[in-house]
Amino acid sequence: MNRRTVRINVGKGYDVYIENGILSHCGELFKKSAGNTRAAIITDSNVANLYLEKVASSLKNEDIPVESFVFEAGEKSKNINTLTSILEFLAENRLTKADTVVALGGGVTGDLAGFAASVYFRGINLIQMPTTLLSAVDSSVGGKTAVNLSSGKNLAGTFKQPKAVICDPETLLTLPDGEFRNGKAEVIKYGILFSKELFDGFADGAKGKDIGETIESCVAFKGKTVENDEFDSGERKLLNLGHTVGHSIEKCSNFTVPHGFAVAAGIAIVARAGEKIGITQNGTAKAIENVLENNGLPIDSEFSVKDLVSAALSDKKRDGDKITLVIPQKIGKCILKDLSVNDLEDFIDKGKKY
Numbered sequence: 001m002n003r004r005t006v007r008i009n010v011g012k013g014y015d016v017y018i019e020n021g022i023l024s025h026c027g028e029l030f031k032k033s034a035g036n037t038r039a040a041i042i043t044d045s046n047v048a049n050l051y052l053e054k055v056a057s058s059l060k061n062e063d064i065p066v067e068s069f070v071f072e073a074g075e076k077s078k079n080i081n082t083l084t085s086i087l088e089f090l091a092e093n094r095l096t097k098a099d100t101v102v103a104l105g106g107g108v109t110g111d112l113a114g115f116a117a118s119v120y121f122r123g124i125n126l127i128q129m130p131t132t133l134l135s136a137v138d139s140s141v142g143g144k145t146a147v148n149l150s151s152g153k154n155l156a157g158t159f160k161q162p163k164a165v166i167c168d169p170e171t172l173l174t175l176p177d178g179e180f181r182n183g184k185a186e187v188i189k190y191g192i193l194f195s196k197e198l199f200d201g202f203a204d205g206a207k208g209k210d211i212g213e214t215i216e217s218c219v220a221f222k223g224k225t226v227e228n229d230e231f232d233s234g235e236r237k238l239l240n241l242g243h244t245v246g247h248s249i250e251k252c253s254n255f256t257v258p259h260g261f262a263v264a265a266g267i268a269i270v271a272r273a274g275e276k277i278g279i280t281q282n283g284t285a286k287a288i289e290n291v292l293e294n295n296g297l298p299i300d301s302e303f304s305v306k307d308l309v310s311a312a313l314s315d316k317k318r319d320g321d322k323i324t325l326v327i328p329q330k331i332g333k334c335i336l337k338d339l340s341v342n343d344l345e346d347f348i349d350k351g352k353k354y
């Protein structure tokens, strides 16, 4: 067994277990973290075909009663209707306050199942089992949950820390290449925020020697940030690097551009604009563009500045007439900068290439 464990000291604290093949014996860790409770596995149609049976068998081997709910894969399902269906499913199956929701899948599953676990009976146990690179390095840790509304991305949500995160890097072997690249955008984001070494490790676009080690580093960076600012009132906002423009791109594309791709373009736009206003060290934007492009990620968006700004005005990072942006100073160091919404158009315009 080659298990990596990262402790997240938020609330009562929880462990993130990272180990190849861990899903085959996740029942033991479920019991250790949530006790002798029933499990409601929430998953999407793709992940259900690949991993539902494995997880359900391991839970049943530990005498844990299992129910499962499968929704149609994709960002379009991350809405209030799917959330309602999950809540109705929990109630129909008489899950109690003592029981546990298992989020088995990517960030869409984690956000929906986490939301449901946080409001059903005003909160029941949650265990995250991420199966995409993006959810392994980011969304399964830290407790944010959300659904999209027609006005924009993640506009309704809660904070719900899990009891444990059980991450099996072997699941990434079935991930389509585009989905793997989608997750790399978040890894590169951590590099720009916290670690030139992590950033440089992805410079040539290779998959990385040991993805378990990469996941461990990212989770540790995120864990420290969330420990210092669980509810996103300061330091945690740094994790939104590339997200203001990224969310606008997602919304303008009617959620057909995946989150990581949108964030990648958002990071590059902010870095170019940051150089033009003198916050970002010269050459940083080019270094970011190179790494993103080498990893098959976009560095700009086809949507017009006006459309991006209009979408950003309903972003939840807006606070009255200002919006907080994350701007790189150099690789490994970013700052928060409040911008008046009136100046946002000019700022994004400075960062657009085409």
Ligand code: NAD
Pocket (backbone or CB within 6 Å): 044, 045, 046, 047, 050, 073, 074, 075, 078, 105, 106, 107, 108, 109, 111, 131, 132, 133, 134, 135, 138, 139, 140, 141, 142, 143, 144, 145, 146, 154, 171, 172, 173, 174, 175, 176, 179, 182, 258, 259, 260
């Ligand atoms: P996703 O959950 O839609 O997964 C992407 C695709 O991969 C889906 O089609 C899914 O069925 C498929 N898939 C998942 N695991 C697989 C596997 N092992 N093998 C084959 N296919 C697999 O999307 P995502 O990229 O994981 O997450 C994006 C979502 O996460 C966005 O909605 C974003 O807003 C959210 N997010 C949330 C947080 C947070 O802190 N809560 C942070 C970052 C992103």
Ligand code: GLY
Pocket (backbone or CB within 6 Å): 138, 139, 141, 142, 144, 232, 236, 239, 240
């Ligand atoms: N993904 C950003 C956060 O968790 O704060």
